[in-house]
Amino acid sequence: MAGLRGIKDATAIVGIGQTPFAKRLGEDEKTLACRAVLAALDDAGIAPGEVDALASFTMEETDEVELAKAVGLGDLTFFSKVGYGGGGSCATVAHLAAAIASGQATVGVAWRSRKRGSGPRPWTNTTVQLPTPAQWTRPFGLLRPADEIAMLTRRYMHEYGATRDHLFNVALACRNRANQNPAAVMYDRPLTREMYMTSRWISEPLCLFDNCLETDGALACVVVSSERARDCRRTPVYVHSAAQGLPAQHHGMVNYWNDDPLTGPAWTAARHLWKHADLTPEDVDVAQIYDAFTALIPLSLEGYGFCGRGEGGAFTEQGALEIGGRLPINTGGGGLSEAYVHGFNLITEGVKQLRGTSTAQVPGAATCLVTAGEGVPTSALLLTNRS
């Protein structure tokens, strides 16, 4: 029974594709989705007609019918969508891996297309909002994701002594990698500590540079069985372990209403991820950690076991997140400095690292952790280039 073997190393990412990233792209989201998916299939050397599985985000505007008929996919036997915005990024690949490992499909494509750069900010919509949590937060002016995460950030800094310099270390590492990546929105825009410390506030204690970019762009990747992956044109990047995480009594980005608001979905996803892996955090050569806000990095470093509780801020010191540091992160620039496309560029950058083709290559990288958004029901992938 294939299903009982689990998904460890059963599948691999064999194709990645992306559009340009910009504050404004001329084409619509559906067109961008088609371009990214076709680029990923071309990278894999697999014809669109062979695709029989799709996975994306519930927030994705282009549905399976529209995508499949536009790019000429085959008969689909598996399609799923994952909720919670950027918490779903890695789960799209995880669902395809599970579907392929269990025999429900053979060639899967995951994608995300978004015009968040030129399109509306979701929080400005005052007509469509969920009664919970909105009725408990929005009348009081807690309006935006930045405000909700800033609340946890302030408490985190208070409890553990984390500082703005720790958050700056995150922003700087991402910007430095973007400065090496010609595709990054912030490729030619270096960041200094002075710029960070004197920038305008968005929601104290978070400043402009603690917030991700607002980007138009689309990305996709192709997943097949490991057996087939060995015949593909690119170095297979195996899905060694994968997890989703929704902790008991978790409340989403306003996780204020339980015993321990500062341990979020990353802890739940991590327990499953490592339990099903032959690897440990010490084996991770490079990580792509979801960075809608800088403060998510220290929280995720703790959650995924790279340091102890409350040590995430200190972990960022002495260049730990830079190339050559203890744990290089977000080597394409991440959501903070390459593009914010709900974290899908973190998946494709993880693949590039394990192919050896990143613009900020970690020498000999063999294992990469990719995470989705901490602070919302989340997901994570442990990728390797060794089966």
Add this chain to the structure above:
Amino acid sequence: MLRPATDTDGAPFWEYAARGELRVQACADCGEPRFPPRPCCPHCQSFASEWRPTSGRGRIWSYVVPHPPLLPDYAAQAPYNVVVVELDDAPRVRMVGNVVSGAGAPLDSLPPDRIRIGARVQAVFADGLPQWVLERP
């Protein structure tokens, strides 16, 4: 300004707030308070609930100071404070709100540098919404 977009679970909270009372939902069987309100108790699965009066006293657990871009009514008052208050009567019930200079005062009526984590606050009410004032202004 946004009014609470309420639902069946939350409506009693706002009805009590309109009368100047801060009440929290609690299980009528096992007694555990829960927030936000929901149809049944996550501890004992009972669907019986009650709305328990509180003292309206608590401490600031965390706070933020939003700056634009914001919705227009809020941008007009920015920067203002938003706090999370941990209730003395139910520590896991943490209410989002604003610390103001007095009942009915605007969001920006207290300078943000007056806010401290741990500071004691008391609920007051204006226009059907709870607000918070510092016990030692």
